[in-house]
Amino acid sequence: MCTYLTEKVSISGSAKGPTGWIRVTDASVYFDHPVHAQAEHTLNIDFLDPAAGPSARVAVELTAESARALAKAIQAIMDSAPPGLIT
Amino acid sequence: MYDAILAESITITGHDSDEIEAYSARTLQAGPVGGVVVLHHLPGYDRQTAEFARAFAAGGLNAVMPNLYHREAPGAAPDDAMAAARASGAIPVPDERIVGEVAGAAAYLRGLSNSNGKIGVIGHCSGGRQSFLAAVSLPLEAAVDCYGGFVVETPPEGHPLHGSPALVERAGNLSCPLLGLFGAEDQHPSPEHVAELEAALKAHGKTYEFHSYDGAGHAFLQVDRPSYRPEAAVDAWQHIWAWFGRYLLSSGSERSQICART
Numbered sequence: 001m002c003t004y005l006t007e008k009v010s011i012s013g014s015a016k017g018p019t020g021w022i023r024v025t026d027a028s029v030y031f032d033h034p035v036h037a038q039a040e041h042t043l044n045i046d047f048l049d050p051a052a053g054p055s056a057r058v059a060v061e062l063t064a065e066s067a068r069a070l071a072k073a074i075q076a077i078m079d080s081a082p083p084g085l086i087t
Numbered sequence: 088m089y090d091a092i093l094a095e096s097i098t099i100t101g102h103d104s105d106e107i108e109a110y111s112a113r114t115l116q117a118g119p120v121g122g123v124v125v126l127h128h129l130p131g132y133d134r135q136t137a138e139f140a141r142a143f144a145a146g147g148l149n150a151v152m153p154n155l156y157h158r159e160a161p162g163a164a165p166d167d168a169m170a171a172a173r174a175s176g177a178i179p180v181p182d183e184r185i186v187g188e189v190a191g192a193a194a195y196l197r198g199l200s201n202s203n204g205k206i207g208v209i210g211h212c213s214g215g216r217q218s219f220l221a222a223v224s225l226p227l228e229a230a231v232d233c234y235g236g237f238v239v240e241t242p243p244e245g246h247p248l249h250g251s252p253a254l255v256e257r258a259g260n261l262s263c264p265l266l267g268l269f270g271a272e273d274q275h276p277s278p279e280h281v282a283e284l285e286a287a288l289k290a291h292g293k294t295y296e297f298h299s300y301d302g303a304g305h306a307f308l309q310v311d312r313p314s315y316r317p318e319a320a321v322d323a324w325q326h327i328w329a330w331f332g333r334y335l336l337s338s339g340s341e342r343s344q345i346c347a348r349t
Contacts, residue, residue, distance in 0.1 A: 035169075
């Protein structure tokens with residue numbers, strides 16, 4: 001099935017794609033059919049700079065298991081950052 | 088049978104008389120032949136669904152696939168257009184807009200010089216739902232719903248489709264015979280949803296034919312996905328050809344030609 005569900009979040013940072021580095025201001029997070037990954041549904045993240053057009057996008061499609069592992073790793077590394085580095 | 092086709096990106100007039108991109112694949116037979124509006128799945132206006140359109144053209148029909156995300160990202164790659172549509176909140180595409188795009192695509196097909204005026208619609212995944220939507224909204228000659236979800240189901244609170252009446256409530260408005268192709272292991276639509284849809288069609292005296300395949304789940308027609316089930320897909324395609332042959336071609340000789348190709 002198509003879930004149609006999308007979480008959108010404003011972000012600030014950069015991402016690298018085939019054309020080099022781009023500024024990213026927005027992310028779409030959704031669990032739905034992938035374009036490329038070999039799974040029926042995947043956790044998909046689009047890192048976007050809408051101001052630069054639809055092709056200013058770095059995309060990932062992750063299996064559910066790997067998405068959860070990634071989320072856990074992100075949380076863990078952020079929690080372990082030395083005090084004062086995260087503003 | 089003369090089997091030349093012409094496949095190309097074109098512009099059609101869609102919802103609200105706006106111009107949108109579409110992929111046209113048409114037989115170069117003199118005709119008259121029927122036409123099929125092909126509705127892509129949620130990942131977008133992609134190569135895989137374009138292959139559906141070319142298959143219909145090679146089989147002696149005209150086909151056109153509107154780019155349902157063109158408005159959000161004109162000229163973009165199909166996957167980027169899907170992402171842009173998501174980011175702008177245009178997924179799901181509003182039903183009213185889908186109906187307008189299909190109406191425009193049907194008008195394009197009817198206007199072709201080799202058209203017999205008969206138009207069908209087919210869609211897979213979200214396009215399956217939209218195929219049913221088109222068939223209860225527009226005058227058509229045939230429809231095929233390939234495992235469309237949320238035809239019967241009421242989406243839960245928080246879901247983008249929540250609040251709209253289930254499409255099955257409009258079954259009485261179905262304008263044409265409906266072929267339904269489902270995976271028995273799919274949960275959206277589940278076998279119970281399929282049975283409920285069938286009951287509604289039966290109650291309204293509609294012409295329909297449903298096939299549910301054991302061992303197949305959602306997206307069993309997708310040849311490059313792990314969900315592909317060749318046995319189910321081959322049988323389903325035979326039913327699709329038979330359906331469009333029966334309802335979109337005018338004469339027995341036209342139908343024998345389509346059969347010869349499939």
